[in-house]
Amino acid sequence: MTAITNTARVSGGSTRKRWATLRTLALYLLCSSLLLLFVAPIVFSALTSVKLPQEAAAVPPTFLPSTISFANYAKLNLYGAGVWQYLYNSATVSLLTVVGTIVLSTLAGFGFSRFEFPAKNVLFVMMLAALMIPFQSVLTPLFLMLGALKLQNTLFGLSLVYITFQLPFGIFMMRNTFDTVPREIEEAALLDGCTTLNMLWNVMLVLVRPGIITVAIYAFLNAWNEFLAALIIMTQESKFTLPIMLTSVRSGYYGAIDWGALQAGVTVTILPCILLFLLLQRYYLQGLMGGAVKG
């Protein structure tokens, strides 16, 4: 263990050093037990999902599965239109949201960062103000609007709603990202005979890729996890997204909740989020910290 704390860095002496090592150990112990607390619920859920259905419903519960079984997943698949349908629904909505958000916020971010036009500041402030207004307060009219547009119960309609609520953050993020790209690069490209769009597509997109990835992760996670709007807008069981489908699993048919299937569903829903986060952690945290520090 060569790790040293801030304090140890300045102080010397062998007793002090021993103290420092001890303190480091204590800190590791503390950090690790906290880590355990944070990860345990997810691990328990995943472990329960691979128990036998009877064991998953056992009173009192067991900690570790006595045998590994995927029967809970098979039972989960019997609910409604089957778990694959819900995975498809959630994935479709999330991907549509990601694509829509990226396109719209990249264009707008570029426009806000590089161009001058009348009412630009007013527009930008309005976009940001939308961040302050809870989308919950416009859900009722949105619901009626989607009904009138025949978009209720469509994955596309739901993703339109999600795109709208992702836009303020997306535009803010993309404008900041474009701001960090030196104008010289852009000018050089234009001198080479690129049109503006050409230049945006061929040159800038490469440079702002981190920003785009950040926007994409946020759009994906928010769409994947969103609950209230999906609960209201999706009224047919076959169109549910995963979180909504899970609440109906939880209600159970005729008062017979299936805990094993529920935890299988929770695991299926959580896993993509965690994988995505672990893979693209850097961008995710950048978005959070970038937004925070600059905000």
Next chain:
Amino acid sequence: MATMQAAATAPTGKRSSMARRRQVIGFLFVLPAALFMLVFFIFPLLMTVWMSLHDWPLLGTPEFTGLANYITMVQDRQFWSSVLFTTQYTVLVTIPIFLLAFVLALLVNLPLRGVGIFRTGYFIPVVIGLGTSSLLWVWLLNDRVGIFNTILVNLGLADKPIVWFAQKYTALLAIVISVVWKTVGFTMILLLSGMQAIPDEIYQAAMVDGATYWGRLVHITMPLLRRTFALALVLSVIGSYLAFDQFYIMTRGGPKNETITTVYWIFNNSFVYFKMGYGASLSLVLLVILTLLSAAQLRILRDDTTY
């Protein structure tokens, strides 16, 4: 919001046709997003105002009723008690989040080897949806099949499984535990970014003066984090004020409607009782409350700290 100033700095070029063309192009870039916001945000917002002046059933024709909904609201005991409850919840959830997040941020800011693993681990619950995490916790906390209760009993912290959702305050505590678990990582990262933005020189100067770790914490870190604290506070308070998923899933507003939040009550009116006009008027009140909260907190934000 400091970025608005950045947007205002405009290079004033010659008024040529080229410049005008660039204006149009720039506007066109922004247009799609602006139209989106107009159609799916500004328009619904105005429609909320319009609906709030109507008796607007789900089936049947809306009827203009002026301010009747607002008058009903004044006498709606459940609404005001839900506002009160939401406030209570916001306070009760924000305090532990901040305390714990601060401790966690300090820990993951230590120069320990492998500290990134801890940071990632503490943050993982943040990427899970609130709805999903509520379904996870409602199972963990169940009095029969829940492992949380088994652990409490095994550790001797409870003599029999606790029926968490039977009483208002145990239910609230259960929800606070689950929400802290899910969101504390978010606040932790915000605070961490604030800590890392504090220039090293300040600490070094303090160390030369012989300041201890705790001394530096109290005299440097905490004061300089004020702005980050304020930002995190705004986000946390607004988020808590809009609480719905966890209550809808974990308590269903019970026991005896004592855990109905404001958004929950709006949802009930609009989508269970189908009083959409009334729901709209409640939404507007919520919006006003939140705007006031944000404005108040933005004032704190504007009180800039310079490093």
Next chain:
Amino acid sequence: MQRIGQFVLAIALIAALLLSACTAPAAAPAAPAGEAAAPAGDTAAAGGVTMSFWTRDSNQAQVRQLVDAWNESHDNKIEITVIPSGEYMTKVGASAAGGSGPDIIAVDLIYVPQFAAAGQLADITESAKSLSYFDKLSPSHVRLATYEGKIYALPFNAEGSILLWNKGLFKEAGLDPEKGPTSWTEIAADAAKITALGDDKYGFYFAGSCAGCNAFTFAPLIWANGGDVLSEDGATATLTDPSVAAALDFYRQLWADGQMPAGAQVDTGTDFFNAFASGKIGMTGSGAFAISQLKNDYPDIDFGVTFLPGQNDGQSSFAGGDSIGIPSGSKYAKEAFEFIEWLTTEDVQLEQYAKSNSLPIRTDLAENEYFASDPRLTTAAQAMAMGKTPYSLVYNQLFNDANGPWLKMIQTAIFDGNVEQAVQDGQDEFTKIMAEN
């Protein structure tokens, strides 16, 4: 509103144009926007029409089986859409408002008055009355399907609430396993003996946070005792009826004496069936559905079925289930009625319903060859036939809402022990809701 549709398309187009204008080899990512313009239309199958049929999820296995049987033998096909029962009213109402309604709909019978009053269902009085067995149809279903003298729906499936008792536990506690309780007094006495067995065994169970479950299994206790929760015409609340307080006090006492597991208080209906199926509950109010479910999935549990009783005598049941009607916007009203008529025929009632342990919706078929082997099913069918159902245009708000006055009254009375206050508040809130609408 049509304009907005074009508006959205325009935005999508602009976005697509902006991108495709660039010479770069871009597969315009905005492309999915195009899909919205062409929602998949349903095309009629050759030789017949395809009707959409909405039903709730709780009994979907049976419904699927029914529809399969229909589709095999008819040119006009039916396509099922399943809607979760927890939010049925919300979901169906929302879809109806969105103008995307079905051609046939099955709704919980208690919601039929509300649907009919809102003009959502087509008047089928004439076709219904022309059925030779019209007067044999479940009386509760028909009563609730009648609004201002016209008939808007026919029975689709039937459900009656009953009392289950665990014969194994009765024997263990030294009680006669073949004799189910016939009064509250007996329930309390039997429950005490079973609870006394210890080992996590309890005499009684009810889902203490489930509004609907208690309309189904608690209200009949009041009826059996001669009281009611609403007046006959459904226009006034009658919660101040002494039988309401008496029934509440009966449950309160069971709770206070520890005859029920602590978890009962927070059961939002998720363990309504599970609790009894665990084999550790002596008695519980339940429904006919539980009989076939227990027989199929829990063969080890030996159980009896009896009527929900009154304080000293009397018996009653909540006659539930779904009714089937034709939404006023249905494209195939005539074809839809053919399906409804087919459902109610004797052959279908026996071969599709009774054979799979479901109650027939006709009183003349309550006793049939399939039920003969299991008197428990006959008991349930009899319970359904004599059962009551509250008639109200605001049933959902009064009884089924998880945040409504019915559940609040039950919780205040039983868990807080304040029966008097609970009844008074309940009466006030019932009256207020009924006056508002």
